Amino acid sequence: MKPLQISPETAIKLSEKLGVPIENLMHMPQHILMQKLAELAKSETADASGKKEES
Numbered sequence: 230m231k232p233l234q235i236s237p238e239t240a241i242k243l244s245e246k247l248g249v250p251i252e253n254l255m256h257m258p259q260h261i262l263m264q265k266l267a268e269l270a271k272s273e274t275a276d277a278s279g280k281k282e283e284s
Contacts, residue, residue: 232255232256233254233255233256233257233259233262240254240255243262243266246269247265247266247269249265
């Protein structure tokens with residue numbers, strides 16, 4: 230499997246957000262990466278909507 234075709238800056242940001250080492254991220258299958266990104270986006274929107282309700 231070839232590494233993901235993303236820039237080093239993007240890899241670093243994704244690694245930090247997902248809590249995954251860069252080496253694992255670069256060799257992660259694309260469908261699993263997309264699933265993790267969807268979960269991250271869902272949790273961030275839930276957090277954002279929760280903060281709006283508290284205000």
